[in-house]
Amino acid sequence: LPCSFVTYCILGSYIVQSEAGDHDPTQHIGIKYIQDHPFAPHMLQTPEMLGRIVELHKLHRGKTPEEADRLFLSNARKLALYGVDLHKVKTSQGQDITLGVYYGGILLYRNRIRLMRISWPRIISLSHRGRNFIIARRPGDDSLDRNMTFKCISPTLAKRLYN
Known part of the structure; x- marks a missing residue:
């Protein structure tokens, strides 16, 4: 940690x-x-x-x-990333980020700076296809795409994130 x-x-x-x-x-x-x-x-x-x-x-x-x-x-347990399962992934634009899964949802980091927190209630579904891990989000106030796709280092990691 x-x-x-x-x-x-x-x-x-x-x-x-x-x-x-x-x-x-x-x-x-x-x-x-x-x-x-x-x-x-x-x-x-x-x-x-x-x-x-x-x-x-x-x-x-x-x-x-x-x-x-x-x-x-x-x-x-007082540490900010305690209980967060972190993984290196790439965005659909090819940028390196860290995706963290924790009890409250999914966190996205770049260079140790949190970019986004997606709480479980805001997530419609998770899926994986090959090395891709896909998050379908509910429409919200932000202008981001509803579907977010991340490229994992392996299909096994994509499936693990899905499960």
């Missing part, structure tokens, strides 16, 4: 507490004990981030794995 540096550190510290237990200075030396765990996208996970995760891990002494998991979920 995309989030801030601080949030990656907090979430990472709960993962470490859940998996490694309380910080033990004799076993948990520096950042070595966590450096092989992916806490953030590779390009964002720096020694500075790992050091911050270690410092936060020390503060979680006494928390059980269940408590650490609950705290992880409590923080993760």
Whole structure:
């Protein structure tokens, strides 16, 4: 999930507490004990981030794995894209966008900026044909086409979005 540096550190510290237990200075030396765990996208996970995760891990002494998991979920669920199933697709004009499916409907993003939210009540039907995923929308105040077609990377993805 995309989030801030601080949030990656907090979430990472709960993962470490859940998996490694309380910080033990004799076993948990520096950042070595966590450096092989992916806490953030590779390009964002720096020694500075790992050091911050270690410092936060020390503060979680006494928390059980269940408590650490609950705290992880409590923080993760507040993220804007928590629970959104994101997929790279192309518009009918060939533009790269990200399509997200979530409990409230479908989200469309370009370069991490939300372009549109289509709530389930505004959707008449969903369909797929080959690599195409099609959304038929109810007429509304906007001037956009009622049918929106997206080209997926595979027919399997188009079918998955449909289901």
